Amino acid sequence: MIDRELSALLLERLDFYPGVVLLGPRQVGKTTLARCVADRRPQTLVLDLERPSDRAQLAEPELFLAQHRDKLVVLDEVQMLPDLFTHLRPEIDADRRAGRFLLLGSASGALLRQRAESLAGRVGYLELTPLLASEVPADLAALQTLWLRGGFPLAHLAPGDRLAYAWRQDFIQSFLQRDLPQMGVAVAADALHRFWRMLAHLQGQMFNASQLALSLGGASHHTATRYLDLLVDTMLVRRLEPCLPNVGKRLVKSPKVYIRDSGLLHALLNIASLPDLQGHPIVGASWEGFVVEQVAAHLPEGAQMSFYRTAAGAEMDIVVQAGRHSLGIEVKFSSAPTVSRGFWQALEDLRPTRGVIVAPVARRFPFRNGVEVVPVWDLPALLAALA
Structure with missing residues (x-):
């Protein structure tokens, strides 16, 4: 156990x-x-x-x-x-x-x-969240398994990737066809499944209710919003709100959405193995969502998590604010990450206490201008230091 x-x-x-x-x-x-x-x-x-x-x-x-x-x-x-x-x-x-x-x-x-x-x-x-990176061995092989299979214990501990994938597919069907009716939620299982898969394809992107409603076959934007609320309430989807500081710039104000468990994200996209994942267009967004959940699980008491984006292109994937201290986090799926000009502009706009890049690396190393590249399992200590 x-x-x-x-x-x-x-x-x-x-x-x-x-x-x-x-x-x-x-x-x-x-x-x-x-x-x-x-x-x-x-x-x-x-x-x-x-x-x-x-x-x-x-x-x-x-x-x-x-x-x-x-x-x-x-x-x-x-x-x-x-x-x-x-x-x-x-x-x-x-x-x-x-x-x-x-x-x-x-x-x-x-x-x-x-x-x-x-x-x-x-x-x-x-x-209680699905298993976290801090709850498995601190090595890249264990991290890859957690990222691929997700953190639901029965999927994570399955004898092989094939059985882990089958369990997650069964979980999705059981949730739609048994769990929601037991909770008294009257939603067509097929329609909600389509919506859930659409969100998976839009991992880490802005939520546009009207656009999703059209893709559902002409449903209203109220229906799309209701479906999102349902998946957020059942703790399967995260709605990440934007950071809205008074910086005198045009800010993006729509939330971003993430399938919270990476294993469920991959099951919704029919990704069953690491080679499939690493060759899939969703790989970067999947890694970003995985990191978002690690941050959310270790937030100090009273801290707020958001993202930052301006119409001019300044962008920070995660902003954590805890009292007078803040942490700016950029997420990159690369062992030798590079960042855009928008990241540096976001650092200048927000002036966080510290800025880091989270990447699939074994140990931290300096990047430039005081920014470090850090592994996922360094996040608990970095966040605790904000308290």
Whole structure:
């Protein structure tokens, strides 16, 4: 079993909050992580709310929850019972002891709306991502495997690339045909699959709802936006907003979109092996999206991530702002990267605390003008230094 970085933070939050909500897409490892926590706490009750027998135990939630105040109660797939949140508030208020509830959710619109409910201050929220570069061996071979297969544990640990690819194709079909209906989402699976594949072809590009709607066969731009919202809510797509500093220049204001897991991106594009990936036009955008997710997972508390682009061509792939400090990141799929004039102009416009180029290299080395080329596994330390 892979030791997840989030384990220590999850235990810390459980020692402080009465409840913790652990969000993440299906099959990302939430249940495995929760059972590891349960093994450390003998007084733990685990309910899988996809099982009718477990849901039946919560037919009278006030009575059931009061009876188990001496336990850590783990509720898996909590979005299956969205009304349960209204019962959790008075129960937590009746006994605000830390570590009472661990709620696991495959994020959906219904679940995310509950975040605005009156559990504020009573629960903490964490996101479990697919496996990160910092969770696998720090060598280029392991990094290539993670990039190709993505970070869903069953795909990453498959005996070979063929089985890893088959698992990801099955995941996509299961998500569209089983998971979304279970969440109460009424969307035509074929239409959403086409839209998802279109986003894969547009990895790292600006989102244009009207253009995508036309490609869907004349659907409205509202439909394209709704589909995007759905994939963002289920934590399968990232909508990266632009950085809008007051620099007196015409700025691009549309968001960029990324398939968050590189393995799912490759499955949507029918890329099954490293030779296929390295010869595909998407390779640079795929690497960029992979790096974006590594940065997002290690952002310091309160930091913001965006991108920067002007109408005149100044561009920075990732901008991280943390208080008075900032980090400008350019992403290049080359062991000997070069950058355009737009990168240097973006550095001049934004004046970040530090600028780096992230590339598939084994160790960092100086580039010029104070900019360094760094490997992916240096990102956690660079981001931590901003805090």
